[in-house]
Amino acid sequence: MTYPSISDLVVKKAMIDAADITYLVADSSKVGKNALASLGALSLIDYLITDDGLEQKYKNVFKENEIEIITAT
DSSP: OEESOSTTHHHHHHHHHHOSSOEEEOOGGGTTOOOSEEOOOGGGOSEEEEOTTOOHHHHHHHHHTTOEEEEOO
16 A cells, blocks of 8 residues: 655554554555555555446455455445
8 A cells, every 4th residue: 555645654554553444445546556655565454445446456456355345336
């Protein structure tokens, strides 16, 4: 997982570390792209909330990492 800014990266990481369940909300066009800073591995995420445009290859990656995909409509 990457994030486009370093200004609040420490806060984002602390929120992930403190959470019992972690949701990643991202539209499908963001999946597979890299940004400036790393937030950590996919193993930190429990659920992905995204739109219905997610490519099958990325669905497979999330399933392999035991991340449940929730499709928002």
